[in-house]
Amino acid sequence: MPKSASTGAQRDAASQFSGIGLGELESHLGYFVRRLQHWIFRDVNAALAAVDLDVILYSILETIAANPGATQIAIAGALGIERARMVALLDDLQQAGLIVRERSEHDRRAHALGLTPRGRLILKKANALIAAHEKRVARRLGAENYRRALAALSQFESD
Numbered sequence: 153m154p155k156s157a158s159t160g161a162q163r164d165a166a167s168q169f170s171g172i173g174l175g176e177l178e179s180h181l182g183y184f185v186r187r188l189q190h191w192i193f194r195d196v197n198a199a200l201a202a203v204d205l206d207v208i209l210y211s212i213l214e215t216i217a218a219n220p221g222a223t224q225i226a227i228a229g230a231l232g233i234e235r236a237r238m239v240a241l242l243d244d245l246q247q248a249g250l251i252v253r254e255r256s257e258h259d260r261r262a263h264a265l266g267l268t269p270r271g272r273l274i275l276k277k278a279n280a281l282i283a284a285h286e287k288r289v290a291r292r293l294g295a296e297n298y299r300r301a302l303a304a305l306s307q308f309e310s311d
């Protein structure tokens with residue numbers, strides 16, 4: 153579907169439900185965070201499609217780039233991805249030629265992760281797409297609200 157038709161359909165759907173009250177949801181941060189997350193994931197995944205990634209694969213690549221040689225268990229833990237799912241995701245990235253897994257020098261039972269030259273190139277392109285996405289988020293929220301939301305949410309740590 154062309155972008156303009158999709159945007160028009162979204163506006164029509166929004167106006168169709170604009171008279172609907174949200175009740176107690178209007179005072180629930182979680183409700184609004186979920187709505188924002190849904191919009192963000194849809195937008196970022198659409199942007200990353202140009203480099204055959206999604207938000208999860210991008211997050212893994214970026215975290216590996218920031219921590220070369222880290223184990224897959226450490227990366228999975230940092231991103232909150234279950235070990236079994238992480239193995240499948242890493243298999244996909246390895247088959248695409250974006251990462252390498254090598255036995256860890258510190259623990260021969262573990263795999264250390266790194267980016268291939270192709271992985272670095274794809275990540276560089278993805279980061280440019282993500283930068284454009286972040287500008288869209290800032291424009292949608294307003295620059296000051298964007299800065300405040302980023303500062304507040306970066307303080308949150310899950311259990």
